[in-house]
Amino acid sequence: MSKEQWENDEEIKIFREYLRIPSVHPNVDYTPCVEFLKRQAASLELPVEVVLAGLNPVVVIKWLGKQPELPSIVLNSHMDVVPVFRDKWTHEPFNADLDDEGRIYGRGAQDMKSVATQYLGAIRSLKASGYQPKRTVYLTFVPNEEAGVVAGMSYLVKSDYFKKLNVGFSFDEGMASEDESYAVFYAERTIWHLRLKISGTSGHGSLLLHKTAGQKFSYILGKIMEFRDTEVKRLNRNSTIDIGDVTTMNLTQLNGGVQSNVVPPLLEAVFDIRIAITVDIVELEKQIRDWCEEAGGGIELVFEWKEPFVAPTKIDASNPYWLAFKQALDELGVKSRQRVFPGATDSRFLRQAGVPALGFSPINNTPILLHDHNEYLRADTYLRGIEMYKKLIAAVANA
CATH class of the missing domain: 3.30.70.360 (Alpha-Beta Plaits)
Structure with a gap:
């Protein structure tokens, strides 16, 4: 695709709009993120709730399953991003600039606003095809992941609200791979x-x-x-x-x-x-x-x-969600590697609450730029990620 085609692609437009919201530490104002996500829910004709983790908002979009009594699936992402050193960037970090090679620059391009809007894009496409999942799917957009254990997912998983979601499995972020493979993270140090x-x-x-x-x-x-x-x-x-x-x-x-x-x-x-x-x-x-x-x-x-030791998510035949996830990757014909995440994500709080979680960002052949200057993601990589999530979400939601 050309630069003009990428600029006119609706999914790319949505991604870039989200990147332009400066939900950056310290003192994050989450209001623009919440309003953006409410508009996305409305466009998908899905119900949305805003609940509090401490004093911070959590946006929850619900896609009702055919068998809502079954344990649900969570597609988790965080709204916040780390600070920037503007003098080190060749592009304004909150402009979501798109260059002639299709690189989209912005804080959060890899970590992890791309994943959030890829979830939305995948669901948009699945709904348009008439697909409805067997299990209910919740999209959770949480605050303060980049601030450690400050009110965010660590608070949400302890709430009565979360318990009522009856979560059986969660998707969360991974990181880019510099070669052709994709990393799947099943544990954290x-x-x-x-x-x-x-x-x-x-x-x-x-x-x-x-x-x-x-x-x-x-x-x-x-x-x-x-x-x-x-x-x-x-x-x-x-x-x-x-x-x-x-x-x-x-x-x-x-x-x-x-x-x-x-x-x-x-x-x-x-x-x-x-x-x-x-x-x-x-x-x-x-x-x-x-x-x-x-x-x-x-x-x-x-x-x-x-932090206490948190047991890894099982990646064997005892975990039907893993089997569905891995089979979907195999059917996509991609090479994957199972890894322990070197840093920290919200998956550790989910696992500690008894919810198996896998960290996965559909980014390969890309420099690892999370928290780095000139963070970017290629437009073609972004769109391919939506196609991958369509397969993965459908597979796990029907597990």
């Missing part, structure tokens, strides 16, 4: 943000004091870096695993001291830890505490964010 408050002997900077905070920090940092190095080597040695299959530990903040000639009584270090699903989290915490004792003690562990 456990996230810890750990602050170590390291107390030690204080005094004059000219002395060789014993058990200073610096000495203790050096020991602990050495142990963590040794652990990190083993994971780096394991990743480099084994071509069958990805970053989501290893445990990462990274020093992200370091604070302490008031003057260059005073040995401080306290240093604080923050580590971002993402734990592989094969690791025993109880044993890992014990290991870290042992390192702190070996360093000389006097170290307080403060978990600023400590």
